[in-house]
Amino acid sequence: MSYRIITISRQFGSGGRTIGKKLADELGIKCYDREIIDQIAEESGFDKKYISEKSEYVPNGIFGTMMNRWSYSGPTNEERIWQIQSNYIKELADKESCVIVGRCADYLLGDRDDVLKVFVHADNKYRAERIVKMYGESDIDPEKRLKDKDKHRAAYYQIYTDMTFGDALNYHVCLDSGAVGEDNCVEILKNIFN
Amino acid sequence: MSYRIITISRQFGSGGRTIGKKLADELGIKCYDREIIDQIAEESGFDKKYISEKSEYVPNGIFGTMMNRWSYSGPTNEERIWQIQSNYIKELADKESCVIVGRCADYLLGDRDDVLKVFVHADNKYRAERIVKMYGESDIDPEKRLKDKDKHRAAYYQIYTDMTFGDALNYHVCLDSGAVGEDNCVEILKNIFN
Numbered sequence: 001m002s003y004r005i006i007t008i009s010r011q012f013g014s015g016g017r018t019i020g021k022k023l024a025d026e027l028g029i030k031c032y033d034r035e036i037i038d039q040i041a042e043e044s045g046f047d048k049k050y051i052s053e054k055s056e057y058v059p060n061g062i063f064g065t066m067m068n069r070w071s072y073s074g075p076t077n078e079e080r081i082w083q084i085q086s087n088y089i090k091e092l093a094d095k096e097s098c099v100i101v102g103r104c105a106d107y108l109l110g111d112r113d114d115v116l117k118v119f120v121h122a123d124n125k126y127r128a129e130r131i132v133k134m135y136g137e138s139d140i141d142p143e144k145r146l147k148d149k150d151k152h153r154a155a156y157y158q159i160y161t162d163m164t165f166g167d168a169l170n171y172h173v174c175l176d177s178g179a180v181g182e183d184n185c186v187e188i189l190k191n192i193f194n
Numbered sequence: 195m196s197y198r199i200i201t202i203s204r205q206f207g208s209g210g211r212t213i214g215k216k217l218a219d220e221l222g223i224k225c226y227d228r229e230i231i232d233q234i235a236e237e238s239g240f241d242k243k244y245i246s247e248k249s250e251y252v253p254n255g256i257f258g259t260m261m262n263r264w265s266y267s268g269p270t271n272e273e274r275i276w277q278i279q280s281n282y283i284k285e286l287a288d289k290e291s292c293v294i295v296g297r298c299a300d301y302l303l304g305d306r307d308d309v310l311k312v313f314v315h316a317d318n319k320y321r322a323e324r325i326v327k328m329y330g331e332s333d334i335d336p337e338k339r340l341k342d343k344d345k346h347r348a349a350y351y352q353i354y355t356d357m358t359f360g361d362a363l364n365y366h367v368c369l370d371s372g373a374v375g376e377d378n379c380v381e382i383l384k385n386i387f388n
Contacts, residue, residue: 116373119362119368121362121363166361166362166363167360167361167362168313168315168360168361168362168365168368169315169360171362171368171370172369172370172373172374173367173368173369173370173373173374174313174362174365174367174368174369175366175367175368176365176366176367179310179366179367180366180367180386184385184386187385188382188385188386191378191381191382192374192378192382
């Protein structure tokens with residue numbers, strides 16, 4: 001199998017982003033993650049923090065959507081962000097071999113056969129310890145932070161892709177980074193890619 | 195991480211059993227698959243074909259179960275098979291390092307920390323071609339055979355484990371054998387296990 005692109009979906013705190021960066025380094029290609037937000041900011045004029053929130057959390061719910069449709073005055077901010085993000089990711093894939101972290105890239109590039117689709121996850125204990133080590137303590141209990149992030153990420157993915165986040169059938173490789181080890185994950189993906 | 199046991203859940207036609215056998219050979223340990231049915235047959239007196247069907251298909255539905263409870267006269271055949279299977283798999287894991295294919299072994303050994311839990315799947319095209327190559331043509335269309343097997347295997351797993359078959363979070367490693375390649379799957383699992 002000949003792959004050009006690797007998409008990495010990941011549970012919050014699982015180390016998926018770190019794995020993506022290391023993998024890209026070892027393969028000598030670029031890893032796109034926050035760069036996608038920079039691009040959306042440039043194209044849309046929205047603030048980066050605002051984009052980051054909107055591309056993680058679900059829209060204002062059905063009521064909000066209905067109200068927007070009632071007095072339709074163009075796409076919502078969420079729709080504009082989604083559209084710019086979609087176009088940018090598709091252009092990236094056409095342009096260069098790269099790793100793309102998150103942002104439903106697995107779904108957006110689903111019709112290409114040169115995309116290796118990866119999901120990285122880990123159990124709550126591993127992720128709780130990791131987020132405290134990476135992002136420091138917070139007033140909110142780590143388990144609660146994970147639960148909140150998991151819920152929103154799954155809902156966002158479900159709404160935009162109509163697929164279930166974490167369903168093994170949507171990916172070519174799913175790895176528990178706690179059980180397999182982060183460096184091992186990098187090694188496995190590198191070998192499949194090459 | 196130090197593993198002694200590998201459980202392989204697999205979609206019908208994905209090559210999960212073949213991967214399990216090759217992996218066990220390369221690791222110099224035993225692979226248990228049909229041997230579990232032999233053991234159940236010996237202990238229970240049931241016919242092997244009957245056991246094979248009962249340990250793949252769900253019980254007679256809620257109505258059947260209720261009727262059995264109404265005039266309770268001991269465990270049903272399905273319950274006896276499940277019990278013997280559970281005990282045997284747990285004893286195996288205590289006794290020796292091995293690969294166990296299917297039979298909800300990932301769930302049955304879920305409280306052990308020396309078990310590497312694997313799920314093997316592949317897309318319908320790959321599996322349809324593979325089952326025709328492995329098991330020959332049949333009057334029933336390969337896609338229909340896959341659909342039927344997938345449905346029953348998922349229902350059996352759901353009923354006995356209360357978990358979703360193919361949910362990446364239930365496994366340490368999920369591999370699309372068509373995308374990754376069977377020999378590559380063996381190599382990846384061997385390296386994680388060692």
